[in-house]
Amino acid sequence: MKKNEKKIISRRSFLNNAGLAMAAPLIVPSTVFGAKAHKSPGSKITIGVIGSGGQANGLTENAIKHKNTRIVAVCDVDRRRLAEAKSKVDHYYDNEDCTVYTDYREVLAREDIDAVIVATPDHWHALICVEAAHRGKDIYCEKPLTWSLGEGQAVVKAVTENKRVFQTGSMQRSGKDFKTACELVRNGYLGKIKHILVALPNGGNALWVDEFPPPPAELDWEFYVGPAEWAPYHEKRCHWDWRWWMGFGGSQMMDWIGHHGDIAHMAMNWDHTGPVHVQGVAWEMSPERNNLYNAPQKYQFECTYADGTTMTVGSSDKMPDLFKECGNLGTMFFGDNDQWLYVDRSGIKASDPELLQTRLGDTAFRFRKGTNHMTDFLQCIESREECIAPVYAGHRSASIGHLGKIACTLNVGFNWDPEKEVITDNPAMNALLTRQYRGGWSLDAV
Numbered sequence: 001m002k003k004n005e006k007k008i009i010s011r012r013s014f015l016n017n018a019g020l021a022m023a024a025p026l027i028v029p030s031t032v033f034g035a036k037a038h039k040s041p042g043s044k045i046t047i048g049v050i051g052s053g054g055q056a057n058g059l060t061e062n063a064i065k066h067k068n069t070r071i072v073a074v075c076d077v078d079r080r081r082l083a084e085a086k087s088k089v090d091h092y093y094d095n096e097d098c099t100v101y102t103d104y105r106e107v108l109a110r111e112d113i114d115a116v117i118v119a120t121p122d123h124w125h126a127l128i129c130v131e132a133a134h135r136g137k138d139i140y141c142e143k144p145l146t147w148s149l150g151e152g153q154a155v156v157k158a159v160t161e162n163k164r165v166f167q168t169g170s171m172q173r174s175g176k177d178f179k180t181a182c183e184l185v186r187n188g189y190l191g192k193i194k195h196i197l198v199a200l201p202n203g204g205n206a207l208w209v210d211e212f213p214p215p216p217a218e219l220d221w222e223f224y225v226g227p228a229e230w231a232p233y234h235e236k237r238c239h240w241d242w243r244w245w246m247g248f249g250g251s252q253m254m255d256w257i258g259h260h261g262d263i264a265h266m267a268m269n270w271d272h273t274g275p276v277h278v279q280g281v282a283w284e285m286s287p288e289r290n291n292l293y294n295a296p297q298k299y300q301f302e303c304t305y306a307d308g309t310t311m312t313v314g315s316s317d318k319m320p321d322l323f324k325e326c327g328n329l330g331t332m333f334f335g336d337n338d339q340w341l342y343v344d345r346s347g348i349k350a351s352d353p354e355l356l357q358t359r360l361g362d363t364a365f366r367f368r369k370g371t372n373h374m375t376d377f378l379q380c381i382e383s384r385e386e387c388i389a390p391v392y393a394g395h396r397s398a399s400i401g402h403l404g405k406i407a408c409t410l411n412v413g414f415n416w417d418p419e420k421e422v423i424t425d426n427p428a429m430n431a432l433l434t435r436q437y438r439g440g441w442s443l444d445a446v
Contacts, residue, residue, distance in 0.1 A: 045381055048107040049117045050128055051087040053239055056119035056140055059169070060085070060211045062374040063117065063140075064092050073113060075101040077238075079218040102220060102317035104128050108135045115381060118142060119169075121242045122249045123228045126151035128403035129166075131446045133158035136382050139164040139244025141376070143258025144250065144398035145391070147228075152395035152402070153421060154443050168394025170262040172345070174373040180356075181331075181343035182267035186365045189355060190335025193268065196311040197332040201317045203252030204297035205244040206286035207236055227441035237292060243292035250401060251295030252315070256329070257401035258394065261313060263331045263343065265400075268309065268363040271358060271393040274302035274400065274418035275311070280407030282318065301399040301404035306418070313404055406432050 076082040089098040113137040126146045147150040212232040215221035221233045228247040243249035281300040300314030330344025342349045416424040
């Protein structure tokens with residue numbers, strides 16, 4: 001993420017001082033001209049960044065280079081990282097105008113901020129996004145959309161009701177090869193898709209520690225844990241390593257389901273639906289001595305969709321040899337006549353290489369052009385169009401993992417109603433779709 005410290009001119013003070021001569025150009029948030037109006041020349045999309053880790057760093061560096069943006073605030077509960085984030089933003093603009101916050105609610109309360117980038121640990125996504133939507137902010141949120149399926153429903157509801165532009169950070173949707181693969185599947189070049197393989201990284205980590213020291217003075221650990229169940233601080237349980245603690249994240253499974261699982265949904269036009277049956281197969285912990293993490297090292301589950309298509313989701317070691325011959329991670333589609341198509345970040349492969357030379361006809365389905373995920377978000381803020389990874393798509397892709405986690409941890413199978421979003425054959429299990437927040441935090445209070 002990034003840091004800040006100094007107040008940008010507010011909309012109110014701008015209007016009050018409009019007649020004053022100024023030595024430097026004003027940063028006029030697009031909200032001054034109305035959210036749905038075309039931006040006036042010279043106006044900027046003002047952005048607050050919430051979170052300051054590695055992913056936030058990359059997103060900030062991407063957003064800051066767009067001429068129509070201005071990053072005016074950064075927020076984190078770690079003051080050391082916050083200072084680093086501010087320094088990078090200030091260095092880019094050659095000033096000291098970026099304001100720092102340790103409470104995301106102060107960022108969202110600023111009327112002069114048009115949009116926020118949310119790149120916190122997963123357990124914070126829902127609370128921040130729901131409040132941001134209610135406060136009229138457009139939102140770029142990292143994947144997975146939320147820590148739990150129920151939280152995802154709340155985010156979709158808030159974004160939809162408040163008519164916000166929302167981009168889920170499933171950036172593979174903007175990649176050329178992924179679009180090509182999805183277009184070939186959507187346009188029927190493999191015939192009826194019968195089975196899909198989704199390979200994600202082997203997950204989990206293992207570490208034994210003899211003591212849990214107090215958190216450093218610059219880190220507000222109480223706020224870091226926030227709505228999650230309490231866990232004692234350790235330097236290897238926060239920042240990058242939070243994902244191995246299931247109270248904060250969901251291992252590599254949830255970290256990557258919004259990539260390769262998302263591509264399966266994108267190709268199959270499943271952005272408004274989900275499986276009808278989920279079966280847990282494997283949830284294997286590391287054999288090493290471990291008292292710091294509780295994420296699985298290996299995992300696998302099976303999904304069946306309403307049209308009969310089946311999908312295997314698992315850690316890469318669970319994939320069959322044909323998949324491993326193509327790559328370690330990615331998405332693989334199997335159609336009629338033993339045809340298959342594989343795609344990951346290294347490119348596309350097919351059972352028939354000629355398929356990859358296909359030129360789609362004029363009437364074929366195509367995704368819009370553009371390969372920069374952040375650019376897509378910023379352009380949609382101006383046009384008020386839907387992003388390529390809208391909130392409901394992010395929710396449905398994350399839901400694959402949420403349902404798989406339940407099936408795997410309980411070693412069960414269950415029927416799922418993708419329209420009502422409930423487990424139908426064991427209703428008591430629906431209590432597992434969300435979590436009870438700790439410490440007075442509540443989505444209802446947002």
